[in-house]
Amino acid sequence: MITMILSGYSRKIKNAGIYFSALILLLQACARPQVNSRGTIAENGMVVSAHPEASRVGVEILKAGGNAIDAAIAVQFALAVVLPAAGNIGGGGFLVLRQSNGAVASLDFRETAPARATRDMYLDPQGNVIPNLSIQGHLAAGVPGTVDGMVKAHQKYGSLPWEKLVQPAVDLAIKGVVLTEKEANGLNYSQSLFRQFNDSTSAFIRHTAWKAGDLWVQPDLGQTLMRIRDQGRAGFYEGETARLILAEMAEGKGFISAEDLRSYEAKWREPVKGSYKGYRVISMGPPSSGGIALLQLLHMVEPFPLHKYGWNKTKTVHLLTEAERRVYADRSEYLGDPDFYKVPAAKLLNPQYLAVRMQNFNPKKATPSASIKHGNLTAREHEETTHFSVVDKAGNAVAVTTTLNGGYGNFVVVDGAGFLLNNEMDDFSAKPGVPNMFGLVGSAANAIAPGKRMLSSMTPTILEKDGKLFMVVGTPGGSTIITSVFQTILNVLEHNMGMQEAVSAKRVHSQWLPDEIRYEKDALSGKVLKRLHQLGHKTTETNSIGRVDAILVLPNGKLEGGADPRGNDTAMGY
Template identity: 40%
Template sequence: MLSSIATRCLLLSLFTTPLLAQTDTPYIPSTSKHAMVVTIQHNASDAGLEVLKEGGNAVDAAVAVGFALAVTYPVAGNLGGGGFMLVRMKTDQHGKALKAPEAHFLDYRERAPTAATADMYLDKDKNVIKGLSTVGYKAIGVPGTVAGLTYAQKTYGRLTLAQDMAPAIRLATNGFELTAEETKFLQTKYIEKDPESHRIYQRNGDFYKPGETFAQPELAKTLARIATNPGDFYHGDIAKRLAAFVQAGGGLITEKDLADYQVKDRTPLYGKYHGYDIITSPPPSSGGIVLLEILNILSTYDLPKLGADRSAAQMHIITEAFRRAYMDRSDYLGDPDFNDMPLTQMADPKYAAAWRESIDPIKPTPSEGLKRPAGFLPPPPAVPPVHESPQTTHFSVVDKDGNAASSTYTLNSFFGAGITAGNGLAFALNDEMDDFTAKVGVPNMFRLIQGPANSIAPGKRPLSAMTPTMIIKDSKLVMILGSPGGSTIITTVANDLISVLDNHLSIQQAADAPRFHHQYLPDRLDVEKKFPIAPVNELKETGYTVNRAGEFDEKSPGQWGDSELIYIDPKSGLITGGQDQRRHFGKAAGY
């Protein structure tokens, strides 16, 4: 008699619809022998490559990219937001080989201002006031990007901050040529009502056209001040101007909030999957532990035997792993400086095995009736039974010595809070306060249900889905990955990882493959608009509710995420950059 797992695999093999990654136009990925930088914006990729060629290491290049994107990709690249950077160092700052590679997770996530309160977005009847946490001055958290990038440079970089920032200052001073796609971003109605945004990005209504040069002289001066004295952003004149501007608009950030901001150099999370070592993000990113839980649940399945990449058979099993891991995310995760979280229990292979036993081999498990395996986790905080922005960006870097950086940073929404800092500062400000739990049990803009562990408190960092990750095989770096996409970030990273490691797609095919997502609540399987119909229909027949993103909106591309990936062949050492072709102004730059 077949074992239960064998029986399930036999039944699942009945789903056989194949689906390999396809793109509208063929794209030849970049390869190199020494180093690689992959970002969503070609000038930013060139900035990172320039710094590498000047003798900088992967962290120097990542810092150069971070500041360059603040100039060239203002919808998400930023000085006024925050994020995370996972670094793996094989050499010290002088280029001397370390005894063993060292991994660090730099948390430069935004913080809630001191004046923030748990009910600050509720009306007198304790209902959430629509838009208050997403648009305008009260949505702005204390930014961490400048602290994070300058900390990374000082602690792990090889060059000077001025050298790393030189490309960004040059791009802001001289400008850069806009593509048609980039001009459309700048024409958004979202920022028309903010005077500074409308002036800087939209020329007061005289919109930039494709091929025109976009220069930002005020931002160039701000960047130059940071390059000369990075402390000025948090303790000097920039801090004074920023606090005064936010408070004048009714926001909460003070000079003391800025002065008190600190980067957290945290220990990454580690896991294993099919012979690979996973290095990933700890809280306040929910991404790493949820990714590890997904992979632990999938660890005993031979996915290729069930069907091809994106076949209904594979999608069913992967989706059920998504559903279970996201259930735990909603109940337990928050800022580690404010909460004790059962991370060890969540990452326990025995817990994954118990979850695995609850997966039906053919049919979906309704989220409403999903029961967590008993005896592993403490009771979750009580959450009422009420059934994150795409505008983030990720970049990946590896240098000639094998040092690597995987960084995801964000303004949260498209152009953040829709506010650009005045007083001569000229950078967009985040609306990261929406990533907190405004009211327990009520979904945020990404329809994520979040628990008390992520409630608003002074100085607290909101929970995030950002998941910068690295894959190691026999002590050799194999992959650097991550993505934007709000609540879909974790599943996008999982999609990419599985496509390469299990299904042997190339790094470019993985970046371009159509994506699918399930986050426990709402109980539906989301797929991109261009997802082939055949596997979708198969899954519908088994009981899934399927939502095709943007299906009824002709103007919507119906897609999410932006995977900027690097793959290093373990045998040849050849480096391949996978630049996501959902956007056509990015670049994988190597030498």
């Protein structure tokens, strides 16, 4: 096959230099893992999410005449039923929208710290962080933002009736959902923690092991969703659901109050925007660090010929790691809730500043993370999450990343309401310089304060090419979210991959601290690993990194869905 292709090249390309370059690119392409075909292709609309039932719900909404926002709302509520480790009504997240006319918007429905929260609430009398207090149990929960976020998205951009968007989730909860093997394993693995924080009546507790194919019915959650369906925002933040949340807080000595619930507000914010080699990049700004960090990374590597370096080759991995070290160092110092802290976004994205950050990059030697600090801005003027991408027939695009933070959040199921609460308070800096559950280090900019939103790494992102929609992308993965989105974009733009191939390709990750490159099995060859060690890098093989769900607009205008094989992720279109 390769001989035939090269023969074709030799007939068409006479210049020896061009021929040699073509040969190198061909061999690089043959060296990387190949996907047998493109992902799911559709003409009129596409939904890619972490669960087949959620993707089905979204596509049915599109077929019924709903727009991308309508489908996203329906998918969000469906995921709260079928993907309890991350899908939620007890958590929060971010939404990035690009309308077919090119107008963009972003919605911050991130959780907030309760009014009773204090800067040192997770420290013992000696000033040390108390293990697990910000991760498990009632004190780990921030005020949920998902329901208010979906209500606000519907009020501004929805087209179908609210009730029609929530009803599929009600049906899934009441009639039951068939468990996948991954979800059954997750529920079994977490049984001890569910029992620790809940009584035996919870739908999450079972005396015999769950198995794939079991029908999981959640009647309490179904009733909660009915209240949201019928009463909108008030069906969650007031009335019976609010009463059940407050009773749960009283039982477990949590901090969320009635006023915290009543006063929660999702916020429309200006997306962060930048460019990479002619592509316009639209992403989420603070309190997510994702958009700024992604744009910093893209700007830092833009001058380098990554397509010549090759996918996951030594030069590429070395360059990406060095850029990531610098960006995550900046993240730890400068990013937080913009309502409480003036985030220097423009300075962090200034091309001159980014050039200075890369001045000490050595292509032949790793820079120890201990020697890398955050950049100096004075001289010039943040594991379980889930992502879904939606494009409708008109070309409206929505990227949503939503989370409980850790898998199954804080393991507290609101008694009588049937949903899990988040452990997002761990995304604050419990103590400056002390890493959270994802190994991320923060500063005073991300310190706990009442009503404040905790820093996030979520990176829902949309790309344009020549003023037209090109890609919708995002992923879960805690601190690996930013680098997973970064690599997926580069896989398409630099390494000529289709959407499914780009999503399936093995990934690597680095984040300043700890000082190491983490890589999925078979992501790096033995030769590359040896060379990285010679450059001074430390490497660690890890489990899967990220679960990217993305959509690519093909040259013929059709949509290619890329659903991550690391999970039960599914692309569906029509």
